[in-house]
Amino acid sequence: MEQTLSPTGGQSLLFLTDEQLRKGIEAMFFAYQGFTADPDRILAEKGYGRAHHRAVHFINRSPGTTVNNLLSILGVTKQSLNRVLRTLIEDGLVSSEVGKSDKRERHLFLTEDGKALEKELSDAQRDRMRAAYRLAGPEAVAGFRQVLEAMMDPEMRRRYDALSERLRD
């Protein structure tokens, strides 16, 4: 609330000025800092980093996913992901099961401990997101999502959409 001043200046035809665009760029930068701040704090205590968070998040989202699948979602090299995955497996947060039909594949699951960490992290992140959503209101949230989705690379957009195929939005 108190948000009576429209952040776009209220002009419907001037919303593509360079200054508007620059402001949007800066908003992304500062907001992303806030977006990662809370999980980062928790992760640092436990000796993990953002890469661990991302892995845990998407394994939780798609239990049984393969390493390769996870790789394409995260957009990093398999070696990079592997380092993270190894520590998570060693620490008993993730379990890796050899595929039944294709024994080359490893299917990834969160253990109970892994689920606990995932919950701790996403609770923190969701709290902030919830507060922002509540402050901005449903229509702003719809716009927020629309712009973000339009900003994605087509390939990433596909993967993003695929995540909610089963789960209804």
Add this chain to the structure above:
Amino acid sequence: MEQTLSPTGGQSLLFLTDEQLRKGIEAMFFAYQGFTADPDRILAEKGYGRAHHRAVHFINRSPGTTVNNLLSILGVTKQSLNRVLRTLIEDGLVSSEVGKSDKRERHLFLTEDGKALEKELSDAQRDRMRAAYRLAGPEAVAGFRQVLEAMMDPEMRRRYDALSERLRD
């Protein structure tokens, strides 16, 4: 367009469900990848990284800013910023002038070459932002900004607002 299906499901009271929040989190993650992809490509060619981009961006935004000021905006350590600044000064993209009233301070400016790089980078980033804005429409952009602003840490929000104090939105 074609965005007739509202990303919030159209329900004004369901925009705070865990699934909605999770979707927002993932949207931030994937969108940020797109957000940085174009500048990253340009930077990689020239042997620079995101840190250089950020420095150049904010020096351009506030010419004559001091090192300390830049430090607090970027939220990094001075050692980290110094490494970046040193290479930018060596390469002739940034100039550093001893302060007149306080000779301890260094005021930072972009040289012509620095301005050229800044333009190249922000043109690329703005193009994507512009496309996303155009696709989503003015109202979505307003919501986008509202949510992002609500997501910032208060301290960062202050700095974000301060950037456009002179320039009218």
Add this chain to the structure above:
DNA sequence: GAATATACGTCAGTGTTGTTGACATTCCAA
């Protein structure tokens, strides 16, 4: 004027995370 604080720069050490290269295993198709 002396002590203290501030602004900036630098050196050394560490950790996370990305990269490439080499390699083992498994699957599949010629």
Add this chain to the structure above:
DNA sequence: TTGGAATGTCAACAACACTGACGTATATTC
């Protein structure tokens, strides 16, 4: 069955963030 492609692992290296300690110049305070 053999060779190529796919999957995943191990090792070494680079980029870039961080902390801690220190040096220098300047400003401020007592």
